[in-house]
Amino acid sequence: MENLVRKDNIVSLGWRHVVCPLAKHADAFSWITFVVFLGLVVVAGVLRFIGNGESESFYATHYAAFWYGAWGLLVLSTIGPIFNIASSRREVPLGVLIGVGTCHVLVFILMSVIVLVQAKKPEAVTGLLAAVAAAVMVGIGWVVQYQSGARASRRAHTFNVLMQSRLSVEFQNHVRSRIKNYPAGVEISAEDARLFYKAGLVEAQASMSRKLKDDLIHAKNEHHEEIKKAYDTEMELLVSKYESLQSIKYLLNFYEFICAGLRMKELDEPLLRATLSDVAVGLYRDTLHIRLHAQKHQPDAFTELDRRMPRNKWLEIEVPAFSKPDGK
Numbered sequence: 438m439e440n441l442v443r444k445d446n447i448v449s450l451g452w453r454h455v456v457c458p459l460a461k462h463a464d465a466f467s468w469i470t471f472v473v474f475l476g477l478v479v480v481a482g483v484l485r486f487i488g489n490g491e492s493e494s495f496y497a498t499h500y501a502a503f504w505y506g507a508w509g510l511l512v513l514s515t516i517g518p519i520f521n522i523a524s525s526r527r528e529v530p531l532g533v534l535i536g537v538g539t540c541h542v543l544v545f546i547l548m549s550v551i552v553l554v555q556a557k558k559p560e561a562v563t564g565l566l567a568a569v570a571a572a573v574m575v576g577i578g579w580v581v582q583y584q585s586g587a588r589a590s591r592r593a594h595t596f597n598v599l600m601q602s603r604l605s606v607e608f609q610n611h612v613r614s615r616i617k618n619y620p621a622g623v624e625i626s627a628e629d630a631r632l633f634y635k636a637g638l639v640e641a642q643a644s645m646s647r648k649l650k651d652d653l654i655h656a657k658n659e660h661h662e663e664i665k666k667a668y669d670t671e672m673e674l675l676v677s678k679y680e681s682l683q684s685i686k687y688l689l690n691f692y693e694f695i696c697a698g699l700r701m702k703e704l705d706e707p708l709l710r711a712t713l714s715d716v717a718v719g720l721y722r723d724t725l726h727i728r729l730h731a732q733k734h735q736p737d738a739f740t741e742l743d744r745r746m747p748r749n750k751w752l753e754i755e756v757p758a759f760s761k762p763d764g765k
Contacts, residue, residue, distance in 0.1 A: 451536055454533070455536030459515060459518040459533065460518075462517075462521035462525065463518045463521075464518070464521070466517060467514045467517040470510050470514035471510075473510055474507050474510035477503065477506060477507040481496070481500070481504055481507065485555070497555075500552060504548040505548065505552070508541075512541055515537050519533060519534065527700075527701050527702070529583075546565070546566070546569055550562055550565075553565070588705070591702070592705045592708060594703060594705075595704045596708070598695070598698075598704065599708075599712060608687075611684035611688060612684070612688070615681055615688060617677065617681055619681055619685065619723065623723060624723050625685070625723060625726055625727055626726060627730070629678055630726040630729070630730040632678055632679045632682050633686065633727050634734065635679075638675070638679045642672065642675065645668065645672060645675065649668045652664050653665075682727070685720075685727065689724060689742070694741075695713065695717070696744065697741045700745070717746070721746040
């Protein structure tokens with residue numbers, strides 16, 4: 438049975454994806470400017486429809502300044518929040534820009550109609566609407582071109598990253614080194630995770646050397662050669678595990694870079710989801726103790742992976758912001 442996606446109306450979409458983000462990122466100056474805009478509209482409306490005497494004469498002289506000044510304040514009140522949203526998301530908030538731009542255009546048309554009627558030039562309304570329609574078409578063309586260019590750039594960059602990882606001899610060597618001791622699906626133990634750094638290897642080798650000396654002291658001479666061979670085998674395995682963990686470090690850093698690129702909208706998520714999601718999520722699950730050990734030394738280690746992987750975001754089908762059910 439197909440999942441039914443709730444279709445939101447324009448009011449709920451505008452409230453959730455335009456008004457709420459603007460209000461959340463508005464600074465004090467923007468709020469003050471918006472309140473002054475509302476006050477000026479109320480004053481202009483009162484003077485326009487119920488004014489008398491001197492107030493009516495004052496409005497008749499300055500009606501254009503009232504309405505266009507109010508519109509200018511409305512535009513000014515939205516500039517700050519839009520810049521704050523862009524800074525927070527690290528991208529141009531096209532959805533907010535489209536909503537705010539549409540609101541500005543509609544308010545401008547309404548106020549222009551009031552001004553033109555007040556100036557007794559109703560025939561100019563047709564020319565105004567034609568000019569606005571042309572401007573809107575130009576704006577739509579710019580948005581489409583921008584999105585197409587950004588999408589093409591992301592896909593090209595993503596394709597280059599994927600091809601370099603597939604064709605890179607170094608990358609493939611690290612993959613082979615990893616599976617030598619820790620194939621996919623095998624969780625790395627907390628004890629082995631200590632070998633993630635060179636200091637852990639040195640400490641483990643020193644511990645084994647002390648154990649060897651102790652064993653040789655308590656063993657008979659005829660068993661010394663056997664004990665040394667067992668020690669050499671364990672030491673070789675220890676070094677091999679260390680080398681495999683260095684390859685895992687390389688792979689984790691690679692996927693950390695991928696996650697950072699996805700968060701900053703520099704890489705194409707659908708393409709990466711289709712090609713790398715299972716591998717990335719599997720590696721993340723197998724390296725729990727490694728990541729915990731690394732974060733004891735470097736608190737910011739693999740934080741991009743931690744932002745994305747616990748919710749399996751590489752595996753879910755993401756819906757565009759204006760179509761997400763329940764605003765999630």
